[in-house]
Amino acid sequence: MHPLSYHRATSVSDAVTESSQPGAALIAGGTSVVDLLKEGSIGPSHLVDISRLALDEIRPADSGADDSGAHSGLDTGVLVGALVSNTALAEHPLIVERYTAVSEAVHSGATQQIRGMASSAGNLLQRTRCPYFRDPDQACNKREPGSGCAAVHGFNRMHAIFGHGYDPSEGVGPTTCIAAHPSDLAVALVAFDALVHVEGPEGARSIPVHELLRLPEGHPEADFTLRPGEVITELALPPFAGRSHYLKVRDRASFAYALVSCAATLEFDDDGRISRARVALGSVAARPWRLPAVEQILVGELPSAELFAAAAARASDGSVAFSMNSYKRPFSRSIVRRILSQTAGLEPLPGPPGTALSASVGGLAGTTRPRDELVGEAS
Amino acid sequence: MPETPPFVLRINGVDRSVAPDPRTTVLDALREQLQLTGTKKGCDHGQCGACTIHVDGEPRLACLTLAVMADGRDIRTIEGLQDADADGDSPADSSAPLHPVQAAFIEHDAFQCGYCTSGQIMSAVACIRQGRTSSSGEIQEFMSGNLCRCAAYPNIIAAIEDVAADQASSPQGGIPAA
Known part of the structure; x- marks a missing residue:
């Protein structure tokens, strides 16, 4: 076992200095890092x-000098400290009311113990749950560059269908990686065009959450675009005055990673037309997967079942699936149709807005609803 | 690497000295160094909830909490739950009456093998204290991080509902911080 030293940071600049050292790792809530340490996935x-x-x-x-007032009383965004616990984030009134999909995403992840411990920034910086990354005896280009990828011909049911760049005609190479990122929160944040504020040796900067996480693209060992020594200090949610929702399909009703998840944010003009749309899928790529083709179909239109069906039909465009995960393609199309319909109010939410019950497809959300309501739905 | 002195963890109201290895979790410190074996090691990866303790009154997984990061915190384990009602800061006293949630688990047969039970009880106390008991579905969601291979779930939920109802009807009300 190699030596491990410990330092408790006294300030952000102290954290920047200390974490600039080679071999340094930040720890906050510990739910991710302690597990990775035990597994030997990081050293x-x-x-x-x-x-x-x-x-x-x-x-x-x-609100700032450029406040246009266009968002009818919701003219400022919200800043979330990096160390706000997942629970505190999901339950804050500003988040529940304005950024409902963020609450739903966080509540649908992990358990109350883990959400109470885990930090908001740490949620974004968790590593993939690919079983081959987590097992040091397996080939994994992300954990050990150049060692290969056991997932391509292995248990790839949970893996990416977008953005992995895998070409079956070329086979597994030294940079192949088909891992998916597991964060629910990241998917919701991308749908709000959220940013992270970071401090680093070169000073402060902001990074869109969508660009904080990266695709393998020749360097699967690099999950994030943070530079050495950079520390996330805040998440920044831009002003938002529409409706949002997060939906998650998983193997069991609680405490499971997503098979496929989806966040949608819709804003409307005075005529009820969709003025701005963001739709992102989760657990289908190494980062939340934006669907610009879907979004473009929605903008300028009135919500309708036909519109949402047409938009959802594009949700799996460009995907490349593996032996065990082709189900993610129809799941992607179905979840996009359903989330748009629920977000626009054409279909009822499965549970109270902002809760795990609202974010769950089936499972607990079903069992806690009145039985006669379920019977009516099935018929 | 500089030698680090032992440090102190406050557990059930008592200061205890713990070896300073940065890799040591609170769970291993409790079980291996302090002989407080009521907190169980199930999976050791945050997947089962058997090691649930309270840190500053909040439910936490001892297996994913590094001991060096917990100094100065108020740690409460199953051994210190009994007398937590009287004084949240008091040392454990094994002659004290059972905590209402412990009593309800016995009353409702809310365990079989018992390995998950201390974690279940620590989460259950938090579930009731935080008021997450409006429906069995809400209890299930809150308790989903505590697995029971004997599947005593209906009995566990009944025990929680029972204490929550008692608490709601009691003039004093409330489960104090454990």
């Missing part, structure tokens, strides 16, 4: 504990 030589830094506030962003 840092220096742990930088940032859990006591004062980055645990949720507050409205300043």
Whole structure:
């Protein structure tokens, strides 16, 4: 066992300095890092504990000089400290009311113990749950560059269908990786065009969440675009005045990673037409997978079942599936149709907005509804 | 690497000295160093909930909590739950009456082999204290991180509903912080 030193950061700049060292890893809630340490999937030589830094506030962003007032009273965004627990994020009134999909996404992930421990930034920075990444005896280009990818011809039911770049005619190479990113929160944040604010050795900058996570593209070992020593200090949610929703299909009703998930955010003009749409799938790529072709069909249109069916038909365009995960293609189309219909109010939500019951397809959401309602739905 | 001195964890109201290995989890410190074996190691990966404890009154997984990160926190284990009602900061006292949730688990046969039980009880106390008991579905969702291979789930939910109902009808109300 190689040596591991521990440092409790006293400030963000101290964390930046300490984590700039080679072999350093940040730890906050610990739910992800401690598990990776035990598995031997990561082997840092220096742990930088940032859990006591004062980055645990949720507050409205300043409205600023360029406030146009276009968002009818919701004219400022919301800033979420990097160390706000997943539970505190999901239950904050500003998040539940304005960014409902964020609450639903977080509530649908993990368990109350883990959500209470895990930080908001840490949720984004979790590593893939690919079983071959998690097992040091298996070939994995992400864990050990150049060693191969056991998933392509292995148990790939949970893996990516988008953005992996795998070409069957070329076979498995030294940079092949078909892992999917497991975060529910990241998918919801991408649908809000959220950013992360980071501090680093070169100063501060902002990164769209969509660009914080990266596709393998020749370097599967790099999951994120953070530079050495960069520390996420805040998540920034831009102003939003529409309706949003998160839906998750999983193997059991609670405490399971998504097979496929989806976040949708819709804003409407005064005539009820969709003025802005963001739709992102989860668990289908190494980062949340935006669907611009779907979004384009929606903008300028009035919500209708026909519109949503036409848009959803494009949700699996460009996908390349593997031996065990071709089901993700029809799942993608179905979940997009259903989330659009629920978000626009054409179909009822499965549970109260902002809760895990609302985000769940089937499972608990079904069992907790009145039986006569379920019978009516089936007929 | 500089030598780090032992540090102190406050467990059930008592300060205990723990070896400073950064890899040691609270779970291993409790079981291997402090002989507090009421907190169980099931999966050791945050997947079963058997090691659920309270840190500053909130349910946490001891297997995913590094001991070095927990100094200065108020750690409460199943051994310290009995007298938590009287004084959340008091040392464990095995002669104290059972915590209402412990009593309800016995009353409702809410376990068989018992290995998950201390974690179930620690989560159940938090479930009731946080008021997540409006329906059996809400209880199920809150308790979904505590697996029971004997499948005593209906009995566990009944025990929680029972204590929650008692609490709602009691003039004093409330389960104090454990």
